[in-house]
Amino acid sequence: xxxxxxxxxxxxxxxxxxxxxxxxxxxxxxxxxxxxxxxxxxxxxxxxxxxxxxxxxxxxxxxxxxxxxxxxxxxxxxxxxxxxxxxxxxxxxxxxxxxxxxxxxxxxxxxxxxxxxxxxxxxxxxxxxxxxxxxxxxxxxxxxxxxxxxxxxxxxxxxxxxxxxxxxxxxxxxxxxxxxxxxxxxxxxxxxxxxxxxxxxxxxxxxxxxxxxxxxxxxxxxxxxxxxxxxxxxxxxxxxxxxxxxxxxxxxxxxxxxxxxxxxxxxxxxxxxxxxxxxxxxxxxxxxxxxxxxxxxxxxxxxxxxxxxxxxxxxxxxxxxxxxxxxxxxxxxxxxxxxxxxxxxxxxxxxxxxxxxxxxxxxxxxxxxxxxxxxxxxxxxxxxxxxxxxxxxxxxxxxxxxxxxxxxxxxxxxxxx
Numbered sequence: 001x002x003x004x005x006x007x008x009x010x011x012x013x014x015x016x017x018x019x020x021x022x023x024x025x026x027x028x029x030x031x032x033x034x035x036x037x038x039x040x041x042x043x044x045x046x047x048x049x050x051x052x053x054x055x056x057x058x059x060x061x062x063x064x065x066x067x068x069x070x071x072x073x074x075x076x077x078x079x080x081x082x083x084x085x086x087x088x089x090x091x092x093x094x095x096x097x098x099x100x101x102x103x104x105x106x107x108x109x110x111x112x113x114x115x116x117x118x119x120x121x122x123x124x125x126x127x128x129x130x131x132x133x134x135x136x137x138x139x140x141x142x143x144x145x146x147x148x149x150x151x152x153x154x155x156x157x158x159x160x161x162x163x164x165x166x167x168x169x170x171x172x173x174x175x176x177x178x179x180x181x182x183x184x185x186x187x188x189x190x191x192x193x194x195x196x197x198x199x200x201x202x203x204x205x206x207x208x209x210x211x212x213x214x215x216x217x218x219x220x221x222x223x224x225x226x227x228x229x230x231x232x233x234x235x236x237x238x239x240x241x242x243x244x245x246x247x248x249x250x251x252x253x254x255x256x257x258x259x260x261x262x263x264x265x266x267x268x269x270x271x272x273x274x275x276x277x278x279x280x281x282x283x284x285x286x287x288x289x290x291x292x293x294x295x296x297x298x299x300x301x302x303x304x305x306x307x308x309x310x311x312x313x314x315x316x317x318x319x320x321x322x323x324x325x326x327x328x329x330x331x332x333x334x335x336x337x338x339x340x341x342x343x344x345x346x347x348x349x350x351x352x353x354x355x356x357x358x359x360x361x362x363x364x365x366x367x368x369x370x371x372x373x374x375x376x377x378x379x380x381x382x383x384x385x386x387x388x389x390x391x392x393x394x395x396x397x398x399x400x401x402x403x404x405x406x407x408x409x410x411x412x413x414x415x416x417x
Contacts, residue, residue: 011100025050040204073124219336
């Protein structure tokens with residue numbers, strides 16, 4: 001199956017071929033015809049499945065059918081997403097797929113001066129990609145309105161709720177016209193997300209690919225049991241492996257990310273952190289350096305990591321085990337994308353064993369343990385005044401997690417086969 005087998009117009013097909021895309025992913029294959037047909041869509045797809053193209057391609061095509069003859073373009077499609085990085089990434093995708101369509105898009109987000117964004121809005125745009133806070137701010141200032149919206153896309157809905165944007169989303173929904181096509185995407189579908197989708201969508205078609213509980217078969221998973229105080233040393237030990245050209249490291253907190261970066265830089269490893277306390281310019285510099293491999297390690301928190309899309313990223317390291325099992329799936333999904341191979345390494349201290357048990361129940365898989373490393377779990381924090389000795393290999397071997405069935409979300413949507 002190729003993109004040419006789908007009802008996509010030639011200008012977009014040409015752009016896709018220029019990008020080197022030939023075959024659609026499952027979410028693209030299912031979603032594109034539904035959106036082109038004008039139906040509302042409820043999409044459940046985790047990161048790395050090609051979700052952005054699944055809505056960007058049909059949105060561009062639908063808007064291309066009836067271009068406005070007015071001098072100043074109206075905002076006809078709104079895409080709302082939780083983070084600045086993801087908004088930028090979506091904007092880049094619209095630029096790429098729509099380069100021959102004549103459709104213009106604008107990206108707005110907070111943390112930077114609003115002047116370039118308001119200037120772009122005053123020139124007119126067909127598609128607006130926005131984070132909730134800056135969008136509401138510019139609406140309140142009178143720089144834009146949403147009464148001409150024909151297609152509304154809510155992306156990463158679960159993360160939107162995690163970040164406390166539910167009230168902002170409800171305000172936006174009140175400003176949108178009742179007659180519109182709505183597309184709703186979320187990596188997970190807990191009850192509150194299903195309830196939110198019901199308030200947005202009208203008789204939607206439901207599409208679900210790669211359940212959140214599954215991890216890509218191409219990803220090699222490894223678990224290292226280690227004392228909390230030895231995690232930095234273990235990270236340095238692993239990064240001494242020359243084949244690890246660049247790696248994405250996850251920490252649970254912003255402060256933790258900064259501490260890891262400081263430690264790595266002290267040991268002459270190029271590294272930078274990306275999290276909510278960093279300025280937009282600092283985030284972009286870090287991401288650009290990581291993408292062009294001038295920087296070896298990017299340390300990120302979970303919220304900031306949404307929108308990080310790096311081709312051929314082979315290694316992800318969980319410096320801290322996430323306290324939400326689904327987050328583990330999202331994290332390691334940054335590698336092994338589009339069928340490529342990847343390795344996900346996780347450090348687990350004594351306090352994090354409970355989180356590991358939850359993860360293994362979710363993915364119904366026992367993560368292989370690597371015990372041939374110099375910092376095995378002893379239960380004792382290291383004496384920083386004394387040099388570390390190399391311990392004999394050994395680790396506690398927790399009982400295998402029992403496989404359990406997960407309750408899948410249900411809704412009153414129409415499903416396709």
